[in-house]
Amino acid sequence: xxxxxxSSALASKPVPGSAISANWPGRVIVYGAxxxxxxxLALAPFLFPDVRSQEVAARICVFIVLVASYDLLIGxxxxxxxxxTMFFGLGAYGTAxxxxxxxxxxxxxxxxxxxxxxxxxxLALLIGLLSLRVKAIFFAMVTLSAAxxxxxxxSQLSDFTGGEDGITYSIPRLFSPAxxxxxxxxxxxxxxxxxxxxxxxxxxxxxxxxxLVLFLAMMRIVASPLGSVLKAIRENELRAExxxxxxxxxxxxxxCIAAGIAACAGILRAVWLKYTGPDVVLSFDIMIDILLMVVxxxxxxxxxxxxxxxxxxxxxxxxxxxxxxxxEATGNLPLVPDLLNPERWLLWLGLGFxxxxxxxxxxxxxxxLGKGGQK
Amino acid sequence: xxxxxxxxxxxxxxxxxxxxxxxxxxxxxxxxxxxxxGQPSTWATLTIAGLAMGMMIFLMASGLxxxxxxxxxxxxxxxAFATAGAFVGATVLxxxxxxxxxxxxxxxxxxxxxxxxxxxxxGALAGWFFERVVIKPxxxxxxxxxxxxxxxxxxAEELVLLIWGxxxxxxxxxxxxxxxIVFAGVSVEIYRIFAFLLGLxxxxxxxxxxxxxxxxxxxxxxxxxxxxxxxxGFRIDRLFILVFxxxxxxxxxxxxxxxxxxxxxxxxxxxxxxxxxxxVVIIGGLGSIQGSLLGxxxxxxxxxxxxxxxxxxALASNMLLMMAILLWRPYGLLPAxxx
Numbered sequence: 166x167x168x169x170x171x172s173s174a175l176a177s178k179p180v181p182g183s184a185i186s187a188n189w190p191g192r193v194i195v196y197g198a199x200x201x202x203x204x205x206l207a208l209a210p211f212l213f214p215d216v217r218s219q220e221v222a223a224r225i226c227v228f229i230v231l232v233a234s235y236d237l238l239i240g241x242x243x244x245x246x247x248x249x250t251m252f253f254g255l256g257a258y259g260t261a262x263x264x265x266x267x268x269x270x271x272x273x274x275x276x277x278x279x280x281x282x283x284x285x286x287x288l289a290l291l292i293g294l295l296s297l298r299v300k301a302i303f304f305a306m307v308t309l310s311a312a313x314x315x316x317x318x319x320s321q322l323s324d325f326t327g328g329e330d331g332i333t334y335s336i337p338r339l340f341s342p343a344x345x346x347x348x349x350x351x352x353x354x355x356x357x358x359x360x361x362x363x364x365x366x367x368x369x370x371x372x373x374x375x376x377l378v379l380f381l382a383m384m385r386i387v388a389s390p391l392g393s394v395l396k397a398i399r400e401n402e403l404r405a406e407x408x409x410x411x412x413x414x415x416x417x418x419x420x421c422i423a424a425g426i427a428a429c430a431g432i433l434r435a436v437w438l439k440y441t442g443p444d445v446v447l448s449f450d451i452m453i454d455i456l457l458m459v460v461x462x463x464x465x466x467x468x469x470x471x472x473x474x475x476x477x478x479x480x481x482x483x484x485x486x487x488x489x490x491x492x493e494a495t496g497n498l499p500l501v502p503d504l505l506n507p508e509r510w511l512l513w514l515g516l517g518f519x520x521x522x523x524x525x526x527x528x529x530x531x532x533x534l535g536k537g538g539q540k
Numbered sequence: 541x542x543x544x545x546x547x548x549x550x551x552x553x554x555x556x557x558x559x560x561x562x563x564x565x566x567x568x569x570x571x572x573x574x575x576x577x578g579q580p581s582t583w584a585t586l587t588i589a590g591l592a593m594g595m596m597i598f599l600m601a602s603g604l605x606x607x608x609x610x611x612x613x614x615x616x617x618x619x620a621f622a623t624a625g626a627f628v629g630a631t632v633l634x635x636x637x638x639x640x641x642x643x644x645x646x647x648x649x650x651x652x653x654x655x656x657x658x659x660x661x662x663g664a665l666a667g668w669f670f671e672r673v674v675i676k677p678x679x680x681x682x683x684x685x686x687x688x689x690x691x692x693x694x695x696a697e698e699l700v701l702l703i704w705g706x707x708x709x710x711x712x713x714x715x716x717x718x719x720x721i722v723f724a725g726v727s728v729e730i731y732r733i734f735a736f737l738l739g740l741x742x743x744x745x746x747x748x749x750x751x752x753x754x755x756x757x758x759x760x761x762x763x764x765x766x767x768x769x770x771x772x773g774f775r776i777d778r779l780f781i782l783v784f785x786x787x788x789x790x791x792x793x794x795x796x797x798x799x800x801x802x803x804x805x806x807x808x809x810x811x812x813x814x815x816x817x818x819x820v821v822i823i824g825g826l827g828s829i830q831g832s833l834l835g836x837x838x839x840x841x842x843x844x845x846x847x848x849x850x851x852x853x854a855l856a857s858n859m860l861l862m863m864a865i866l867l868w869r870p871y872g873l874l875p876a877x878x879x
Contacts, residue, residue: 245686295866305614305686306818307866313815314859321852449811453694460687509702515694522687523677 175230191533199468202475206373210366211358217482223369225478226376227434232458233383233470234426238335240455240464241387242419243399247452248308251315252289252424254447256281256431261332261441263282264327269335278432282425289424293417316447340368340436372433379426384467386422395419457518463528472530485510562873563830566837570651573845584726586844592732595739596801599794599866600813602746602832603787609763609827609876611780613675616689618791619810619817620696624666625659625792626799626809627704630711632658633800641715646848648714656738656796663792675784693811700807708804717800735797742790742808746829759783763827763876816843819862825872834873 183291205212207221231253238244256278263277292311319326324334338344344364357364386392398412406412435441445451454477462473485507492505525532570587570630577583632655649831674692678684713731720729762769762776770776789856798813799805820839824831846857865873 239683243683245683295863303822305616306822307862310815310819310822310859310862314856318856329677405846433839456687458692508706509698511694512698512702515691518691519695521676522684522691526684 169455187536191535195468195472195530195533199471202471203434205370209373210369214360219365219369221478221482223372223437225371225474227430227437227459228455228470228474228478230376230379230383230430230433231427232455232462232474233467234430236459236462236464236467236470237383237386237395237419237423237426240458240466240469241392241399242395242416244303244416244420246308246420246423247305248292248312248315249427249455250447250449250452251308251312252285252427253431253434253451254315254319254443255285255288256428257435257441257446258319258326258332258431259284259428260432260435261334264334264336264435265332269337271337271339274337274432274436278429281431282428285424285428285500286421289421290417293420294413312447312449312452316449317444319443320445327442329438329443331445333440336368336436338364340364340371368437372437375429375433378431380467383426387467391415391418391527394449398528443444457514460518460528461521463531463534466528466530466534469528469530473528476529480514563834565834565873566841569838569845573841573849576849577845580849581726585728586848587841588726588728588736590841590844591837592735592739592801592840593836593843595736595743596794596797597813597816597840598739598833598836599619599742599797600791601817601824601836602743602829603769603790604817605821605824605826605832606759606763606783606829607780607787608821610759610766610776610783611679612766613679613685613784614689615670615675616686617670617674617693617696618689618787619814620693620700621663621666621788622795622798622813622817623697623700623790623807623810625663625795626711626805627700627709627798627807628662628792629655629659629796629868630709630799630805631704633714639711641712645716648716652714652717652800656793659792659796660789664785664789666792667788668781669873670788671781672782679695697807697811704807706807708806711799711803711805713800713803731801735801738797742793743829743833750829755779755782760876792794816858819858821872822862823865823872825869825875827876828874831872831874831876 210219211217213222231249235246235249237248238249248399248465259279259281260274260277263273263280267273267276269456288311292308295307320329322328341364344367360366387395394405394410394415397408397410398415404410434446438445458476458477459470460473461476462471463469476535488505488507488510492507495505521528573586574583577586600618602621604615607618608614633651636651636654670692674688675685678688679846717731719736720727723726748756750760758769758774758776758779762774762779766776795810795813798809802809816839820832820835822835823838824833824835838861842858842861843854847854850857
């Protein structure tokens with residue numbers, strides 16, 4: 166059986182904006198949206214100073230890195246892995262355990278995060294060498310099993326990981342709201358647009374800049390010769406092998422790179438949240454989120470990760486509110502309020518996801534740009 | 541690349557394997573466990589528990605394996621059928637009420653069989669719907685298959701939550717199957733014996749259908765070389781929908797059995813079992829029910845022995861088992877799919 170993905174039959178249907186001549190509006194929309202998102206994230210502490218928006222902005226930053234690194238696998242190389250949260254969790258747990266045991270210093274983040282990233286790399290190397298030579302579906306199952314074992318380990322080795330409750334810890338003092346980055350004559354923190362420049366801002370920009378650097382690094386990777394080889398492997402594995410590229414080596418390399426970046430995202434998440442537990446870094450729900458974000462945004466397009474993450478995260482935080490309103494408004498109808506119950510939002514998401522995979526397999530960005538992972 | 545590197549095993553050596561070879565692995569495992577545990581009665585109880593658990597996993601795994609073998613479709617939504625089966629079975633048991641909990645053993649059994657039958661029929665119908673609506677449009681495209689079946693799994697789990705709610709539901713166990721019998725100092729839960737026997741019956745039935753009927757011949761031929769069977773003029777897509785319905789029905793049956801075994805079920809039942817089912821399918825090799833049975837028994841025994849010896853390692857041990865077997869035989873112990 167060949168492993169060539171031939172979804173192009175569907176993808177090449179005349180969808181709006183897919184023809185080359187009509188491509189420029191799509192381009193403008195995508196690049197404009199990404200620029201807008203980048204700007205909003207860069208200025209988030211000043212534009213949206215309330216706590217919940219800050220949380221949303223930081224989550225978006227971390228997930229853009231996580232989802233883009235997953236896109237390296239699924240979109241650019243055609244590897245389906247379900248172990249991405251495992252690597253994310255390794256980075257987060259490494260940082261969390263170091264901060265807990267070594268005290269809240271920057272060096273704890275370096276040491277713990279470093280150990281987490283190395284562990285992720287080693288594990289990725291092992292899994293990759295062991296099972297990337299077999300077919301895609303085997304690999305998907307192996308990673309799924311590995312991820313669930315990691316989840317069980319995290320909840321059972323409670324001496325290290327705090328079990329189901331997770332770990333709460335303090336982060337370096339630089340990042341606490343009590344620290345003033347710039348103080349004025351009265352010894353208070355300088356305010357910019359009415360927002361005090363305190364440690365909370367420093368923490369946000371630590372997350373934002375790290376995420377930006379990681380994202381740009383990934384943009385560089387996909388534009389490099391390595392990225393071209395990966396795309397070749399995705400398009401036709403046999404041909405890539407025949408030209409002389411060692412498919413297993415390239416696949417394992419990109420799997421390790423993606424794992425390492427996911428672990429870095431885990432570090433950011435752990436530092437921002439001051440808490441690490443199975444629910445926030447390891448659970449299968451997060452894996453599903455990542456998958457949905459990649460596919461919604463568009464596989465094989467780095468910018469798709471940005472769009473997908475922003476849409477999904479906004480939906481997670483704000484669609485539920487909307488559904489609660491809907492459920493209230495329709496309270497006296499049969500069944501409708503149940504369907505609109507905020508807890509059932511995944512139902513609608515799942516349905517939307519299936520329709521998306523049917524009709525727009527290259528996702529929002531892929532469709533708008535007239536390209537995508539699966540052509 | 542992969543086409544040439546797969547060891548092509550002839551029918552004859554597969555036959556040798558079946559009599560000796562890898563089929564003896566569960567026995568070896570049981571023997572090692574016997575030495576480690578040391579108490580014969582404990583060992584016997586654990587072994588029977590492991591065999592019963594293995595048989596229930598076998599029900600869920602065999603369908604998945606065959607579906608993959610025949611049509612190259614990996615259904616990540618397979619666990620939804622197990623969950624749905626569990627809930628349908630539990631609902632029917634609750635409806636029958638006195639039938640199940642009353643003192644009449646015949647009515648008890650009739651009630652239980654009715655519940656299992658309801659779950660199985662539901663599984664078959666849901667499987668038909670699933671194949672037509674979800675799987676059909678994405679034949680031959682692995683990536684989108686995985687994505688779509690994961691999406692369908694989410695929807696199915698949400699529907700279960702919508703209908704039955706999020707709180708755990710108690711499953712009434714038929715009075716005749718509660719309690720345990722003591723035989724030569726070994727106490728054995730009756731339900732486990734029932735589960736084991738049911739699994740055995742299903743296995744034998746499947747084996748006979750696959751090896752003694754024309755339909756089974758076509759299915760096995762399709763697993764081995766689909767294009768050739770199609771070229772000979774058989775409508776393999778019709779065959780496939782039949783296999784898909786049967787596989788889903790078996791998953792639902794396994795789910796219902798597991799529900800009775802657990803006594804308390806939640807919507808997460810399917811996804812929890814799915815890991816074990818995947819491990820079984822990988823260990824056993826894709827496309828063969830013998831492989832599924834072997835894998836399921838190994839996993840069931842391993843889970844019970846390790847849960848007794850080193851409780852914290854229970855799930856990890858099966859993962860390690862899978863790793864070891866993949867290193868030894870990258871395509872599983874008894875693969876029927878040679879591609």
